[in-house]
Amino acid sequence: MSQVLPATISPALFAERADAIADAARELAAAGWTPATSSNFSMRLDAEHAAITISGRDKGKLGRNDIMLIDMHGKAVGTDARPSAETDLHTQIYRRYPEMNVVLHTHSRTQSVASRLFAKEDVIRLEGWELQKAIAGQTTHDAEMVIPVFPNTQHMPELVAQVDAWLDSGKPLHAYLINGHGIYTWGRDMAETRRHLEALEFLLGCELDLRRLSA
Ligand SMILES: CSC[C@@H](O)[C@@H](O)C(=O)COP(=O)(O)O
Numbered sequence: 001m002s003q004v005l006p007a008t009i010s011p012a013l014f015a016e017r018a019d020a021i022a023d024a025a026r027e028l029a030a031a032g033w034t035p036a037t038s039s040n041f042s043m044r045l046d047a048e049h050a051a052i053t054i055s056g057r058d059k060g061k062l063g064r065n066d067i068m069l070i071d072m073h074g075k076a077v078g079t080d081a082r083p084s085a086e087t088d089l090h091t092q093i094y095r096r097y098p099e100m101n102v103v104l105h106t107h108s109r110t111q112s113v114a115s116r117l118f119a120k121e122d123v124i125r126l127e128g129w130e131l132q133k134a135i136a137g138q139t140t141h142d143a144e145m146v147i148p149v150f151p152n153t154q155h156m157p158e159l160v161a162q163v164d165a166w167l168d169s170g171k172p173l174h175a176y177l178i179n180g181h182g183i184y185t186w187g188r189d190m191a192e193t194r195r196h197l198e199a200l201e202f203l204l205g206c207e208l209d210l211r212r213l214s215a
């Protein structure tokens with residue numbers, strides 16, 4: 001499946017972003033966070049376009065040809081390939097946060113179990129962990145960081161509406177879990193987004209351990 005680029009996007013830029021996505025995906029897959037073709041990854045290219053993983057590919061074996069171009073409404077651009085089934089959750093972040101350039105979604109065991117356990121409470125409240133400072137803008141362990149857990153659905157507009165409702169209420173949002181599904185987080189560049197994802201994986205694991213030990 002070939003990718004034709006609009007004249008405004010240089011092949012070098014697309015290749016660089018596609019390689020960055022594939023590299024990150026390979027590393028996250030090696031950590032066991034993308035089982036059975038799950039997870040999806042994207043990077044903004046300009047105000048109107050993003051590069052995103054093609055749906056259904058093994059995320060541990062991605063190359064440049066597994067990444068495609070979309071517009072900010074989630075439509076394929078210059079290819080017949082099918083973008084991630086969860087593309088709308090990526091474009092929503094790019095539309096709502098013009099300063100964000102990377103979105104990562106994974107399905108680790110820790111993320112999956114935490115999403116089920118904390119779904120009853122609708123949110124996970126993180127407080128007192130030094131690693132909260134790995135999230136951009138967080139300056140102390142001594143503040144509460146709230147990660148919502150949204151109900152899962154196969155109907156993407158419902159998920160988008162849940163995230164929109166949270167954002168419209170004015171509450172901060174650094175990441176969210178989807179119940180029984182996984183995590184979404186984002187950042188200004190790949191390094192920041194990877195840091196967010198790693199910190200959240202660690203913090204969710206700590207919260208699970210605390211629940212287990214205090215049961
Ligand atoms: C293989 S089950 C996981 C999928 O349903 C989905 O949640 C996912 O993360 C990957 O979907 P994809 O369409 O490949 O981006």
Ligand SMILES: [Zn+2]
Pocket residue numbers: 038039040086105107181182
């Ligand atoms: Zn998913």
